[in-house]
Amino acid sequence: KSVEPIYSTDDAEQALTFFDGYPYNHPISIGRDVTCTLYDAGHILGSAISIIRVKKNGRICTIGYTGDIGRFDKPIINDPTLEFAQEDRKVDLLIMESTYGNREHEPVVDLKPHLKKEIVKTYNRGGSVIIPSFAFGRTQELLYFLHELYNENEVPRLPVYVDSPLATEITRVFGEHPEVYDQETHETFLEQKKNPFSFKQVHFTKSVEESMALNREKKPHIVISASGMCEAGRILHHLRFKIHNSKNTILIVGYMAMHTLGRRILEEGSKYEKSGRSGAPPMLKFFNKEYPLKAHVVKLGGFSAHGDKNEMLRFVKKSNLQIKRIAVVHGEEDQSVSFAGHLNKEGFAAFVPKKGETLQIQP
Numbered sequence: 083k084s085v086e087p088i089y090s091t092d093d094a095e096q097a098l099t100f101f102d103g104y105p106y107n108h109p110i111s112i113g114r115d116v117t118c119t120l121y122d123a124g125h126i127l128g129s130a131i132s133i134i135r136v137k138k139n140g141r142i143c144t145i146g147y148t149g150d151i152g153r154f155d156k157p158i159i160n161d162p163t164l165e166f167a168q169e170d171r172k173v174d175l176l177i178m179e180s181t182y183g184n185r186e187h188e189p190v191v192d193l194k195p196h197l198k199k200e201i202v203k204t205y206n207r208g209g210s211v212i213i214p215s216f217a218f219g220r221t222q223e224l225l226y227f228l229h230e231l232y233n234e235n236e237v238p239r240l241p242v243y244v245d246s247p248l249a250t251e252i253t254r255v256f257g258e259h260p261e262v263y264d265q266e267t268h269e270t271f272l273e274q275k276k277n278p279f280s281f282k283q284v285h286f287t288k289s290v291e292e293s294m295a296l297n298r299e300k301k302p303h304i305v306i307s308a309s310g311m312c313e314a315g316r317i318l319h320h321l322r323f324k325i326h327n328s329k330n331t332i333l334i335v336g337y338m339a340m341h342t343l344g345r346r347i348l349e350e351g352s353k354y355e356k357s358g359r360s361g362a363p364p365m366l367k368f369f370n371k372e373y374p375l376k377a378h379v380v381k382l383g384g385f386s387a388h389g390d391k392n393e394m395l396r397f398v399k400k401s402n403l404q405i406k407r408i409a410v411v412h413g414e415e416d417q418s419v420s421f422a423g424h425l426n427k428e429g430f431a432a433f434v435p436k437k438g439e440t441l442q443i444q445p
Contacts, residue, residue, distance in 0.1 A: 104120060105120075106120050106121055106122050106130065106163075107119065107120075107121065107167065108120070112134075115136060115137040115138065116134065116135070116136050116137075117134070117135045118132055118133065118134045118135075119132075119133045119135075119167065119170055120132055120133075121133065121163040121166060122159075122160050122162065122163050122262075123148065123149050123150060123151055123152055123162055123163070124151070124152030124153070124154070124159060124160055124161045124162035124163070125149065125150040125151060125152035125162075125219075125387050125388070126150075126152070126159070126218055126219040126387055127159060127218075127219065127255070127256060127259065127262060128262075129149060129150060129152065130149060131146065131147070131148050131149060131151075131162070131163060132146070132147045132149065133145075133146050133166065133170040133173070134146075134147070135169070135170070141445045142445055143174050143443055143444075143445040144170065144172055144173050144174050144445070145173070145174065145175050145176075145177070145443065146170075146173040146175070146176040146177065146403065146405075147176075147177045148176065148177065148178045148179055148397075149179065150179055150181070150387070150388055150412075151178075151179060151388065151389040151393070151394055151397055152387055152388070152389060153187070153190065153386070153387065153388070153389050153390075153393055154190075154389070154393055154396065155190045155191075156190050156223070157223075157226055157227075157264060157266045157267050157270070158222065158223060158226055158256075158263060158264065158267050158278065159262055159263065159264060160262065160264045161264070162389070162393075162397055163401070164397070164400050164401040164402065165401070165402055166401065166402055166403055170403075171402055171403055171404055172404045173403050173404065173405045173406065174406050174407070174443050174444065174445055175406065175407050175408075175409060175441065175443050176398070176403070176405045176407070176408045176409070177408075177409045177411055178394070178398070178408050178409065178410055178411070179388070179394075179411065179412040179413065180394070180410045180411065180412060180413030180417050180418040180420075180421040180422075181337065181388040181412060181413050181417065182386065182388050182389070182390045182391060182394075182413075182417065183391055183394070183410070183413050183417035183418055183420050183421025183422075183424070184391055184416065184417050184420035184421060184424070185390055185391060185417070186390050186391060186392060187383050187384045187386055187390040187393075188382065188383045188384030189384065190384060192384060193227065193382065193384045193385060194227050194230060194231065196382055196384070197224075197227055197228075197231070197333075197382060198231055198236050198237050200331055200333060200380050200382070201231075201237045201238070201240070201304070202237060202238070203331070204302070204329070204330065204331040204378070205237075205238045205240065205302050207328075207329040208302060208329050209302060209327065209328075209329030209330040209331060209377075210240075210299075210302050210303050210304065210305065210324060210329075210330050210331075211240075211303075211304045211305070211330070211331050211333055212305055212307075212317075212320050212321065212324055212330060212331070212332050212333070212377070213304065213305065213306045213307070213332075213333045213335060214307065214308070214309070214310050214311070214312050214317045214321075214332070214334070214335075214336075214344055215246075215249070215306045215307065215308060215310050215335060215336065216308065216309075216310035216336055217246050217248040217249035217252050217308045217309075217310075218248075218249075218252050219387050220310060220335060220336050220385060220387065221244060221246070221249040221252070221253065221306055221308075222252070222253055222256050222278075222279055223385060223387075224306055224335065224385070225242075225244070225253070225278070225279040225280075225284060225306075226267075226278050226279065228242055228281075228284070228304070229271075229276075229278060229279070229280075229281045229284075230270065232281055232282075232283060233281075238302075239282075239283050240283065240302055240303050240304050241283055241284075241285060241301075241303045241304070242283050242284045242285065242303070242304045242305075242306070243284075243285050243286075243287060243296055243303060243304070243305045243306070243307075244284065244285070244286045244287065244306050244307075245287045245292075245293050245296060245305055245306070245307040245316050245317075245320070246306070246307050246308040246315065246316060248308060249306070249307075249308055250286040250287075253279050253286070256279060257277055257278075257279060257280075260272055263278075293316050293319070294319075296320070297319055297320060297322075297323040298323070305320055307320055310336045310337075310344070311336075311337075311338055311339055311342040311343070311344040311345070312338075312342065312343040312344040312347060312368075313342050313343060313344070318343075318368060318369065321347075321368070321373075322368075322369060322373065324377060325366070325373050325374070325375055325376070325377050326373055326374050326375075326376050326377070327376060327377060328359075328376040328377065328378070329377075330377040330378070331377060331378045331379075331380055332347060332351065332377050332378070332379050332380070333380055333381075333382055334347070334348050334379065334380065334381040334382065335381075335382050335385040336385060336386065336387075337386060337388070340414075343366070343368055346366055347366065347375065347379060348379065348381060350364035350366065350375055350379075351364070351375055351377075351378075351379025352379060352381070354375065354379070355378065355379060355380075362374075363375050363376045391420075391421065391424060394421065395424060395425070395428060398425065398428075398430065399428060405430060406431065407431045407432070407433070408422075408425055408430050408431065408432040408433075409432075409433060409434075409435050409441065410422040410425070410432055410433065410434050410435075411434075411435065415434075418434045419434055422434050
């Protein structure tokens with residue numbers, strides 16, 4: 083049964099006419115006695131922590147909203163802001179995410195060695211590496227690390243295909259904004275007159291025909307494609323042609339929401355790997371057909387753009403914010419509840435608000 087979209091492309095383009103861009107660390111007047119200052123959240127290109135100050139009856143109430151908090155010490159963009167302007171430091175209520183509120187990621191320093199290990203193992207089997215990836219942020223990060231590995235001659239120089247029109251366009255946008263790159267990216271690539279996301283072995287597919295031809299490619303290669311959770315897009319076709327081959331590897335480099343194909347691949351693949359790949363492989367259904375999951379499934383959890391439990395605690399403990407209360411949101415229930423508990427143990431007044439609950443904020 084067809085479902086009518088609630089908005090069209092024309093609606094989206096019309097909405098964009100109401101958007102205005104602002105730099106970080108610049109107070110914005112958004113109404114009488116209301117200002118908002120955006121600070122770098124270190125999550126993805128342009129992500130921001132919002133500090134909103136409301137003046138009423140001669141008093142100022144300050145609300146902070148973290149949005150998605152990024153990881154520390156990763157390349158490309160800067161780390162989450164820890165130093166806030168004097169007038170924004172006293173926060174009456176901080177609304178904070180909790181995507182990974184009770185989990186710890188693979189250390190950042192292990193990311194490149196782990197990626198190298200899986201590429202080499204797959205190449206030695208004569209297989210290809212399939213990477214479902216978010217078009218925004220994750221694809222560019224993968225290209226960055228692959229570029230480094232190729233420069234250092236650490237892996238076989240397999241062709242790398244970015245098969246996602248959106249990822250291709252976003253990579254172009256990333257290349258136009260070196261002003262937000264961190265020092266490591268400047269030193270590693272820009273000072274050497276190199277583009278972090280472009281190198282000899284990388285190919286951005288330009289047509290459906292190129293994508294279809296890639297499905298039939300027999301020689302070992304690496305393909306990065308969307309959607310990141312394997313719910314739509316060209317990645318489904320790459321899986322259809324490669325999921326049944328035990329020479330291949332499916333690299334999981336991002337969050338897989340419950341009830342998505344990506345989550346099923348991760349869970350069923352992990353079980354199969356833990357069993358020593360004994361017995362019949364799990365069957366996965368998509369495109370109205372069942373496929374045996376014979377490809378190796380490997381999770382590289384450190385690629386997440388979300389800070390883990392320790393990194394989010396680092397943000398609230400190491401920043402110069404003085405926080406009265408923290409409302410923990412944006413996470414599966416167990417993650418939110420656990421993270422609120424961790425915050426309370428650190429001496430913060432944290433809670434998980436209920437849907438529909440009204441909060442009274444006192445300066």
